[in-house]
Amino acid sequence: KNTLADAYFEMGRTSFERHELTRAQSALEQAALLNPGHERARQLAHEVGQLLGNRESEVADTFVKAVQEERVKWQEAEAEIDRRLEAGRHQVAQGAARQAVQSFTGALEIMRWMPLSASAVEGKRRQAEALLEQARKAEQVEGERVRLEQQEAARRLARAAEQEHGENLAHRIRAMFSTANRHFEKEQYELAEPLARKILEVDPENSAALRLA
Secondary structure: OHHHHHHHHHHHHHHHHOOOHHHHHHHHHHHHHHOOOOHHHHHHHHHHHHHHHHHHHHHHHHHHHHHHHHHHHHHHHHHHHHHHHHHHHHHHHOOOHHHHHHHHHHHHHHHHHOOOOHHHHHHHHHHHHHHHHHHHHHHHHHHHHHHHHHHHHHHHHHHHHHHHHHHHHHHHHHHHHHHHHHHHHOOOHHHHHHHHHHHHHHOOOOHHHHHHO
């Protein structure tokens, strides 16, 4: 038994040197079981037990830290979702429907990828989808309003351009008639008649020009 206990001790010691602590512990416990008076086996087994206990503690600490970090990520994600939902509501109230659509869509995108709890996701998702639908309808109304305003602005520009053209034309006709009339009064009919005919080309009902032609 002592020889077998020594063999297990050597196996345990070799595993310990290789940092194979679980295997070392098993071999050393077997050595102590075969030879309860094997002091070296008992001492090394105790040391290995302490190391394994520390390692388990480190693993536990690492796990807790990972859980805490993941929980922080969840909290940050939920906070960002709430921020975007609130921003979207404010944008709708301000008449910025297009920006609101982007905010609500962004909130839904976060919920699609972040590992939030099912209940939190479902409630916020329903809320975001309803707000997104409202924002899209508001965006359509806003787009139609903008389109009508643009049409009205185009009509005003056209009327203004037409009025300006008419005023310029009337000014040119008055200037041409004034020149033609001076020639007519001086009996320079060969100069007056061509100007009168040009006036009649653009204003056939001009009675003053008809008298000169």
